[in-house]
Amino acid sequence: MVHTFKIKDTAIAVDVASGAVHVVSDIALDIIRQFDEKPGEDCPDWLFERLDSYPMDEIKEAYDEVYQLCKANLLYTDDAYAQIAAETRKQPLVKALCLHVSHDCNLRCGYCFAGTGNFCGERCIMSEETGKKAIDFVIKRSGKRRNIEIDFFGGEPLMNFEVVKKLTAYAREQEKIHNKNFRLTLTTNGVLLDEDKLDFINEHMSNLVLSIDGRKSVNDHMRKTVSGEGSYDVIMPRLKRAAQSRNQDNYYVRGTFTRHNLDFCADVLHLANEGFKQISVEPVVGGADCGYAIREEDLPLVYDQYEQLAEEILQRNQDGRRFNFFHFMIDLTQGPCVIKRMSGCGAGCEYVAVTPEGDIYPCHQFVGNDGFLLGNVYADDYSAEKTQMFADANVYTKPKCAECWAKFYCSGGCHANAYQFGGDIKAPYEIGCAMERKRVECALYIKAKNAE
Amino acid sequence: MKHIKTLCGGVLKASAAKGGCGECQTSCQSACKTSCTVANQKCEKSV
Numbered sequence: 001m002v003h004t005f006k007i008k009d010t011a012i013a014v015d016v017a018s019g020a021v022h023v024v025s026d027i028a029l030d031i032i033r034q035f036d037e038k039p040g041e042d043c044p045d046w047l048f049e050r051l052d053s054y055p056m057d058e059i060k061e062a063y064d065e066v067y068q069l070c071k072a073n074l075l076y077t078d079d080a081y082a083q084i085a086a087e088t089r090k091q092p093l094v095k096a097l098c099l100h101v102s103h104d105c106n107l108r109c110g111y112c113f114a115g116t117g118n119f120c121g122e123r124c125i126m127s128e129e130t131g132k133k134a135i136d137f138v139i140k141r142s143g144k145r146r147n148i149e150i151d152f153f154g155g156e157p158l159m160n161f162e163v164v165k166k167l168t169a170y171a172r173e174q175e176k177i178h179n180k181n182f183r184l185t186l187t188t189n190g191v192l193l194d195e196d197k198l199d200f201i202n203e204h205m206s207n208l209v210l211s212i213d214g215r216k217s218v219n220d221h222m223r224k225t226v227s228g229e230g231s232y233d234v235i236m237p238r239l240k241r242a243a244q245s246r247n248q249d250n251y252y253v254r255g256t257f258t259r260h261n262l263d264f265c266a267d268v269l270h271l272a273n274e275g276f277k278q279i280s281v282e283p284v285v286g287g288a289d290c291g292y293a294i295r296e297e298d299l300p301l302v303y304d305q306y307e308q309l310a311e312e313i314l315q316r317n318q319d320g321r322r323f324n325f326f327h328f329m330i331d332l333t334q335g336p337c338v339i340k341r342m343s344g345c346g347a348g349c350e351y352v353a354v355t356p357e358g359d360i361y362p363c364h365q366f367v368g369n370d371g372f373l374l375g376n377v378y379a380d381d382y383s384a385e386k387t388q389m390f391a392d393a394n395v396y397t398k399p400k401c402a403e404c405w406a407k408f409y410c411s412g413g414c415h416a417n418a419y420q421f422g423g424d425i426k427a428p429y430e431i432g433c434a435m436e437r438k439r440v441e442c443a444l445y446i447k448a449k450n451a452e
Numbered sequence: 453m454k455h456i457k458t459l460c461g462g463v464l465k466a467s468a469a470k471g472g473c474g475e476c477q478t479s480c481q482s483a484c485k486t487s488c489t490v491a492n493q494k495c496e497k498s499v
């Protein structure tokens with residue numbers, strides 16, 4: 001499978017199965033677009049007729065180059081990974097944990113999937129004991145895997161910071177005993193992020209995720225305090241301080257855009273102008289009837305915003321105002337292996353979420369959905385059987401993904417979104433896919449421009 | 453080549469042979485986490 005696209009004057013051909021990416025001339029682009037499968041050595045006559053706006057000798061020349069790439073297994077290569085996909089994940093091991101240390105929150109964000117922090121249950125916080133049980137659980141279930149991630153999540157985890165501290169100490173103690181390497185991260189809205197907490201976080205957390213949506217008006221429209229005021233003025237100075245204290249690295253400010261701010265490029269740039277160097281802003285996930293979810297008719301505008309953002313990033317790369325936009329970062333040569341790329345997030349098998357009650361769910365997005373309850377850390381009733389549906393989900397078992405050119409960049413999308421929209425974790429959420437593909441195109445475009 | 457400049461060669465096939473150790477970071481793709489294209493991650497063996 002070969003995917004071609006053009007942004008501005010740059011035409012790109014992606015050979016999906018090999019991962020090769022080529023910048024091509026207009027003629028080469030038009031030639032490639034005529035073939036669904038590997039072309040033969042000799043340039044067919046019908047090609048000259050179809051592409052009669054180009055001189056014949058140029059067509060021949062470009063055709064020959066296309067053919068050379070095919071011969072070198074860099075274009076129209078066969079996709080032979082389906083078998084590997086079927087063989088992997090037979091023994092799912094848990095290697096990442098989302099610890100819901102607080103099912104309570106001090107903000108009331110309009111789009112919160114957790115139903116304002118409590119996941120539609122009681123507002124409660126995790127006890128030290130339950131947290132320790134969860135850590136024991138992941139140690140037990142991780143087999144020989146050494147690297148284990150724990151994300152302190154919520155609600156708002158800083159509302160239960162004493163337990164975060166105790167669990168951090170416990171993880172550090174246990175990793176020595178069991179020869180594990182815990183990578184701790186924390187996701188916060190910043191409201192309670194004072195110097196003491198920040199010091200602790202900087203000492204122990206390998207990544208820190210800070211939530212803010214961008215411009216004040218946009219942030220405050222969705223991210224409100226309990227009393228209904230905007231949160232921007234409270235959090236902005238704290239988030240800036242946090243970013244600086246981590247030397248502008250190993251953190252992200254992350255925001256969500258909705259159909260209320262389809263001009264989200266301005267929000268990304270706002271965050272960049274405020275000095276943040278690691279930025280992630282992405283489309284909200286919400287049901288079709290929620291009013292703020294991105295609709296199909298919004299897509300042209302969204303595409304245009306991504307292209308604008310790509311141009312801006314290229315510009316800023318040159319003039320010293322460089323920042324990273326998470327969704328445009330692609331590592332073409334050193335990225336993960338194809339096995340990782342075909343299986344994605346690992347929710348429900350490699351990755352699980354644990355609630356304050358000790359309940360285990362496939363991931364934070366499934367919390368509270370009884371049908372997906374996988375067990376409880378107190379009960380030793382977690383069965384790999386229940387997780388089989390997730391273990392089996394990969395880009396070959398999801399029919400749309402198997403046909404999708406972006407599969408090895410995307411890895412099959414979010415099961416939770418898919419479930420939310422189509423009732424099936426193997427049927428990806430189309431509008432999300434459209435945006436994902438556009439982001440990958442823009443990312444490749446930036447690579448091409450930087451290589452000029 | 454005049455018409456084609458290769459930005460990156462085929463890296464995926466070789467990665468299938470050596471890959472799958474599972475030591476790399478998990479990669480949630482939802483909007484509430486450090487959502488990402490998996491392709492921006494590092495292979496644990498290359499860091």
Ligand code: SF4
Pocket residue numbers: 395398400401402404405406407408410411412413414428429432433434436437
């Ligand atoms: S963009 Fe959609 S169809 Fe393509 S791989 Fe991702 S989830 Fe699957």
Ligand code: SF4
Pocket residue numbers: 345346347351362363364365413414415416417479480481482485
């Ligand atoms: S299912 Fe979605 S929300 Fe859950 S871990 Fe995977 S990508 Fe993230």
